[in-house]
Amino acid sequence: PAIAYDPPFPAGSPHLRAAQVLESNWTGTSTVPSRGLYPHQWSWDSAFIAIGLRHLSPLRAQTELETLLAAQWADGRVPHIVFNPSVPLDAYFPSPDFWRSSTAGRAAGAPRTVQTSGIVQPPVHALAAWLVHRADPGLSRARGFLARAYPRLAAWHRYLLHRRDLGGGSLASVVHPWEQGMDNSPCWDAPLARITPAPARSFRRADLDHGAAEDRPTDLDYGRYVRLATDYRDGGYADGTDATGGFAVEDPAFNALLIASEHALAEIAHELGATGSARHARAERLTAALVERLWDPAEGMFFCRDLRADARGPDGGHGRDGTRGPDGARGGVPGGALIPERSVSGLVPLLLPELPREIAGALVATLAGPHFGLGRTTRLVPSYDLLGEAFDPHRYWRGPAWFNTGWLLERGLRTHGERERADALREALLRTAEESDFAEYVDPRTGEPCGALGFSWTAALTLDLLH
Numbered sequence: 001p002a003i004a005y006d007p008p009f010p011a012g013s014p015h016l017r018a019a020q021v022l023e024s025n026w027t028g029t030s031t032v033p034s035r036g037l038y039p040h041q042w043s044w045d046s047a048f049i050a051i052g053l054r055h056l057s058p059l060r061a062q063t064e065l066e067t068l069l070a071a072q073w074a075d076g077r078v079p080h081i082v083f084n085p086s087v088p089l090d091a092y093f094p095s096p097d098f099w100r101s102s103t104a105g106r107a108a109g110a111p112r113t114v115q116t117s118g119i120v121q122p123p124v125h126a127l128a129a130w131l132v133h134r135a136d137p138g139l140s141r142a143r144g145f146l147a148r149a150y151p152r153l154a155a156w157h158r159y160l161l162h163r164r165d166l167g168g169g170s171l172a173s174v175v176h177p178w179e180q181g182m183d184n185s186p187c188w189d190a191p192l193a194r195i196t197p198a199p200a201r202s203f204r205r206a207d208l209d210h211g212a213a214e215d216r217p218t219d220l221d222y223g224r225y226v227r228l229a230t231d232y233r234d235g236g237y238a239d240g241t242d243a244t245g246g247f248a249v250e251d252p253a254f255n256a257l258l259i260a261s262e263h264a265l266a267e268i269a270h271e272l273g274a275t276g277s278a279r280h281a282r283a284e285r286l287t288a289a290l291v292e293r294l295w296d297p298a299e300g301m302f303f304c305r306d307l308r309a310d311a312r313g314p315d316g317g318h319g320r321d322g323t324r325g326p327d328g329a330r331g332g333v334p335g336g337a338l339i340p341e342r343s344v345s346g347l348v349p350l351l352l353p354e355l356p357r358e359i360a361g362a363l364v365a366t367l368a369g370p371h372f373g374l375g376r377t378t379r380l381v382p383s384y385d386l387l388g389e390a391f392d393p394h395r396y397w398r399g400p401a402w403f404n405t406g407w408l409l410e411r412g413l414r415t416h417g418e419r420e421r422a423d424a425l426r427e428a429l430l431r432t433a434e435e436s437d438f439a440e441y442v443d444p445r446t447g448e449p450c451g452a453l454g455f456s457w458t459a460a461l462t463l464d465l466l467h
């Protein structure tokens with residue numbers, strides 16, 4: 001499917017430059033996040049990319065999602081990477097020969113013909129599918145786009161809500177930092193500290209061929225990522241067993257995206273002639289569970305819940321204040337403890353329109369307060385607490401601002417009637433994306449580009465904000 005520039009974008013315009021990034025990262029069936037660093041298809045990247053592509057070519061946007069969903073496993077999981085067989089194995093680590101999806105993932109129903117990873121990423125897909133449909137409902141209906149996507153998206157949500165409810169409180173858990181998508185967030189430091197790293201000589205990182213080492217996770221982080229993924233693989237990618245024992249976290253952004261996507265799935269069901277009311281009701285119950293398990297009223301934001309914190313002895317709860325018992329569980333909420341690190345993930349639930357008013361108000365105050373500094377000390381939302389000990393404005397998810405979280409918060413602010421703040425954030429996102437050559441992430445205070453340039457979701461979400 002070709003991109004039609006109609007009316008044509010003026011030369012040098014942000015529209016055209018963003019479109020050119022997406023054009024050069026298109027492989028024919030999907031879009032790579034960036035040519036050098038990430039030469040395959042990534043799950044949540046594709047969802048954000050489709051949201052932008054729909055303005056250039058609704059057909060290409062549908063194809064992007066269809067290619068990803070075609071790699072879905074029989075148990076419902078949508079893999080975080082779909083590998084391109086024509087890319088050399090050593091171009092990205094971990095490669096297909098590490099994940100061994102078609103053999104190690106056989107019991108979980110991995111596809112036979114395409115190689116994938118065995119972990120997942122945040123479920124932005126139903127939301128993306130609904131937005132893509134709305135860009136050209138005629139084309140979507142003629143191709144049966146939603147009718148074909150719906151059963152796959154429903155199975156995906158079923159997997160997350162059942163197999164991944166490891167805490168028993170209705171929320172989905174992630175079993176690897178790569179699943180949550182913010183790989184080296186300081187939120188993972190405590191849960192990862194319990195994991196014995198794989199020896200550095202047992203693998204070779206390919207990311208350092210493309211990115212500056214000081215902008216990327218450390219070798220020690222990688223050792224732990226490899227250990228967790230190896231254990232999960234060697235357990236046949238089965239959930240709820242000892243193989244997933246090492247790391248299990250309920251994350252606010254992951255679950256907020258699941259809720260937003262559940263609402264989108266209700267709209268899709270309705271469009272297909274069914275009633276979406278059961279899904280809307282489920283999304284509301286999930287919102288209540290999110291508040292019950294992850295909201296901290298004293299801090300005015302959501303936190304991650306470390307389900308394995310109990311395993312760590314007397315200080316395992318690592319509670320920060322008197323609101324938690326000695327085991328770290330707050331207000332009788334069973335299972336693990338909140339992780340006392342402020343991540344942008346804890347603000348993302350602002351996306352949800354049905355969030356209680358006082359919670360939305362508190363999130364806006366936190367966003368504009370000293371820890372995130374929006375409109376004061378930062379021009380974009382940092383991925384992590386400006387005042388946190390681990391804050392580093394250049395190192396990946398430990399401080400830099402990312403455009404996907406910025407886009408989600410812009411939407412959240414608008415949803416909750418914060419028009420001025422939303423307009424200001426929109427302006428800052430557009431200006432920074434353009435000035436940074438559509439960087440992967442930037443210094444949140446200065447906008448200085450970090451990581452890859454010509455990054456697909458930065459370009460795609462720029463296009464969406466321009467429309």
Ligand code: 9WN
Nearest residue numbers: 033038042044045178181182183207
């Ligand atoms: C591991 C592709 C992905 C994003 C993630 C980001 C980064 C991969 C990596 O790149 O993760 O999945 O190799 O570091 O953290 O959010 O989806 O853009």
